[in-house]
Amino acid sequence: APFRHNPRLSQLLCHASWRAHVSGLLRNRLHWLPVAQRVQYKLCLLVFKAVRGMAPVYLSELCRPVADDAARSRLRSAAHGDLEVPRCTTNFGHRAFAVAGPKAWNSLPSVLRSSSSIDTYKTHLKTYLFATC
Numbered sequence: 001a002p003f004r005h006n007p008r009l010s011q012l013l014c015h016a017s018w019r020a021h022v023s024g025l026l027r028n029r030l031h032w033l034p035v036a037q038r039v040q041y042k043l044c045l046l047v048f049k050a051v052r053g054m055a056p057v058y059l060s061e062l063c064r065p066v067a068d069d070a071a072r073s074r075l076r077s078a079a080h081g082d083l084e085v086p087r088c089t090t091n092f093g094h095r096a097f098a099v100a101g102p103k104a105w106n107s108l109p110s111v112l113r114s115s116s117s118i119d120t121y122k123t124h125l126k127t128y129l130f131a132t133c
Contacts, residue, residue: 037129040104046097047083047105048113048121062098063105081113082106 033041049055050063064084083102088094105113112128115121 033126033129034133037133041125041129043097043101043104044108044125045122047101048115048118050101051083051105052118054118059097063102081110 032038046055046059047063050059051065053060066082066084083105085102085106086098088096088099093099108125109128112121112124115124
């Protein structure tokens with residue numbers, strides 16, 4: 001069975017009353033991202049590792065910069081550090097890492113993508129995702 005959040009657990013962890021709203025506890029006191037943003041966080045973190053050479057080679061090969069393509073090297077997206085997003089014809093194809101990873105990476109602000117350390121990247125990424133939800 002898939003993992004389901006138990007509201008009583010978060011109330012117990014925060015020493016809150018049983019009447020306390022769980023969503024506020026999860027966000028403000030436990031600093032947990034909602035599920036959609038958590039998926040985005042994990043995906044962007046994996047792309048960061050792939051771009052910086054900290055991920056397996058088979059993942060790094062799926063994250064190609066636009067600047068590497070001779071026909072696109074003069075585009076503005078090449079200067080911003082965007083990744084090439086392959087075309088797909090099916091709805092299921094949009095979920096593949098080769099498509100979803102670069103698409104999520106390109107949606108991040110360039111200041112965030114240019115982080116040098118993984119620790120600062122994680123902190124800034126989580127802050128950014130909290131601001132978007």
